[in-house]
Amino acid sequence: MDYQARRAKLRERLAKEGLDGFLVVNLEGSDSANLRYLTGFTGSAGGLIVTREDAVFATDSRYTERAAQEVPDLPVEKLPPRWLDWLAERLEALSLRRVGIGAARTSLWLFNKLREKLTGVELVPVEGWVEGLRRVKDPEEVERIAAAARLTDEGLRWILGRLRPGMTEREVALELEMWYRKNGADQVAFDLIVAFGAATSMPHYLPGERKLEEGDLILLDIGAKVDGYCADLTRVVVLGRPSPEARAIYELVLAANRAGLEAVRAGVTGVEADRAARAVIEQAGHGDKFGHGLGHGVGLEVHEAPRLAPTSEDTLEAGMVVTVEPGVYLPGKLGVRIEDLVVVRPDGCEILSSFPKEELLVL
Ligand code: ZN
Ligand code: ZN
Numbered sequence: 001m002d003y004q005a006r007r008a009k010l011r012e013r014l015a016k017e018g019l020d021g022f023l024v025v026n027l028e029g030s031d032s033a034n035l036r037y038l039t040g041f042t043g044s045a046g047g048l049i050v051t052r053e054d055a056v057f058a059t060d061s062r063y064t065e066r067a068a069q070e071v072p073d074l075p076v077e078k079l080p081p082r083w084l085d086w087l088a089e090r091l092e093a094l095s096l097r098r099v100g101i102g103a104a105r106t107s108l109w110l111f112n113k114l115r116e117k118l119t120g121v122e123l124v125p126v127e128g129w130v131e132g133l134r135r136v137k138d139p140e141e142v143e144r145i146a147a148a149a150r151l152t153d154e155g156l157r158w159i160l161g162r163l164r165p166g167m168t169e170r171e172v173a174l175e176l177e178m179w180y181r182k183n184g185a186d187q188v189a190f191d192l193i194v195a196f197g198a199a200t201s202m203p204h205y206l207p208g209e210r211k212l213e214e215g216d217l218i219l220l221d222i223g224a225k226v227d228g229y230c231a232d233l234t235r236v237v238v239l240g241r242p243s244p245e246a247r248a249i250y251e252l253v254l255a256a257n258r259a260g261l262e263a264v265r266a267g268v269t270g271v272e273a274d275r276a277a278r279a280v281i282e283q284a285g286h287g288d289k290f291g292h293g294l295g296h297g298v299g300l301e302v303h304e305a306p307r308l309a310p311t312s313e314d315t316l317e318a319g320m321v322v323t324v325e326p327g328v329y330l331p332g333k334l335g336v337r338i339e340d341l342v343v344v345r346p347d348g349c350e351i352l353s354s355f356p357k358e359e360l361l362v363l
Contacts, residue, residue, distance in 0.1 A: 001140055004073055006038055009133055010050050014100070019124060021096040024048040025114070031105040033300040034130040036228060040070045046079070047087070051094055058086075084117045091121050100126040128305070135297060135305045136319040141229060142343055145298065145321050148189070148231035149341050149352040151224045155179050156235060156355050163239065163363060165214055169194045169207035172220075180224040189223035189230035189302045200236065201335035203292055203327060214240040217334050218363075223302060230302040232323050233353050234339030237361040249286075249328050249336045250360040256280040256326035257338040257357070260294050260308075264324060264342060264349040270312025277326045278310070286328050295323040298341060320344040321352075 010022055026035045029044040038048055039057055043066060046059030058077040059067050067076045080086050091099065099118075101111070103125040115123055137145070159176045173194040180188055195205040196212050200219040212218070221234040236250065260277035274294040281290045293309025298321050306314030308322060316322070322344060327337030338357055342349040 001040060001138065003038060003040055003071075006133060007050055007055055010038070010129065011052060013129055014050070014052055017100070017126070019098045019100045019126075020052065021091070021094070021099045022050040022126075022129065023099050023101045023114075023123075024050075024130070025101070025106065025110060027110060030107065030110070031102065033134075033304075034102060034105060036300060037130060037134055039074065040072075041067055042070060042228065043067065049090065049094070049096075049099075051096065054094075056090060056094075058083075084113065087114075088117050088119070088121075091118060096121060098122045098124055100124045100129065102130060103127050104131065131305055134299055135314075136317050137299060137321050137343075138319075141299060142319070142321065144227045144229035145231060145341070145343075146352050148185070148224050148226040148229050149233065150354070151180065151183060151185060151226055152222060152231040152233045153353065153355045155183070155224060156220060156222060156233065159220070160237060160361075160363060163212060163218065165212050165239065167212045168209050169196055169199070169212075170209065172212075173207040176220075176222060185224035185226055186228065187225050189225040189232060192223075193219065193221035193234075195219045195335075198332055198334065201329045201331050201333060203329060203335065203337065212239060215242070216240075217242065217246055217336070219335060219337065221337065221339065228300055230298050230300070231352075232298050232302055232325075232339060232341055233355065234325055234327075234337045235355055235357060235361070236336045236338065237363055239363045242360055242362070243334075245330075246334055246336070247360060249330070249334065252281060252284050252286065253326055253328050253336045253338050254357060256290075257324060257340065260324040260326060261340065261342065261349060261351065264308075264316065264322065264344060266316055266318040266344055266346045268316050270306055270308040270314040270316070271310060273308045273316065273324075274310055274312065277324070281326060281328060289328045289330060290326060291329070292327065295325050295339075297322050316344045318344055318346050 043063035263276035325339030329335035
């Protein structure tokens with residue numbers, strides 16, 4: 001990864017906006033993704049000062065040895081326990097007067113602390129500077145996401161071969177998570193969602209003690225994280241014979257998923273892509289049963305910019321990685337969501353999810 005090039009882009013922004021520096025403070029993982037993006041560091045505490053010409057990276061004694069390996073292109077400075085004093089001195093020594101800080105990942109508590117301590121420095125909250133750089137992926141990032149998607153697909157194949165009546169949702173989620181970790185994932189990209197039967201109608205369900213029964217729909221919304229990058233995939237299958245209603249809803253969501261994939265290409269807005277899929281569901285009279293947006297960006301975090309939704313302000317660009325995941329949820333009855341991970345290309349999209357979806361898979 002070319003961390004210097006990323007920091008150089010941040011510097012262009014500093015010059016444009018008339019700031020002397022940009023500050024990333026990662027406290028207990030509060031800003032891990034942005035710090036990792038700019039330096040390669042994976043620890044949960046540390047920080048970065050980017051100035052017009054230079055950059056200063058620091059972490060505490062728990063992480064200095066790891067940082068020396070992960071951050072080869074910057075000296076690693078060791079933070080003392082009174083790190084706020086250290087920061088105040090460092091900013092003063094660098095003669096920084098106007099310093100930007102990302103608003104989304106800085107708590108009000110931290111912001112107030114920094115303001116109190118950093119006298120003589122104007123701290124300017126800015127929005128989406130690093131997140132904005134993260135929207136379009138480098139080829140190397142796309143490779144890592146594709147690797148995470150492949151592992152996610154493989155894990156799904158493995159777990160589907162093990163499903164038996166009587167297994168609980170929690171067992172299935174846990175076994176799949178173990179499989180991912182044993183087979184090369186850093187961890188899972190998010191808490192895996194496994195829902196049986198009527199529980200499939202809750203889009204962000206928490207797997208529970210429900211036991212798998214004959215005739216149940218099974219919704220799996222799953223993702224492995226590989227080398228820091230996430231995958232996100234949803235498939236719905238059925239144990240035994242599906243009801244005619246389940247079949248019909250599956251066909252409808254599949255048609256919406258295809259319409260969404262058809263629409264995704266550089267230059268299309270997040271609203272337009274969402275509309276293409278949503279129109280299919282609305283025409284079938286189920287518009288009010290599709291409550292969430294069509295998709296989201298995926299990268300170091302499983303939910304990041306851009307958004308594909310009726311309220312999105314984003315326009316798709318080549319190299320973005322997004323999900324296409326329409327769903328229809330009938331409360332108390334059933335839900336179907338079909339989610340693919342794709343790379344936006346100039347004239348279409350490249351689908352990274354390879355697990356079959358052409359028909360409702362019967363186990
Ligand atoms: Zn998902
Ligand atoms: Zn998703």
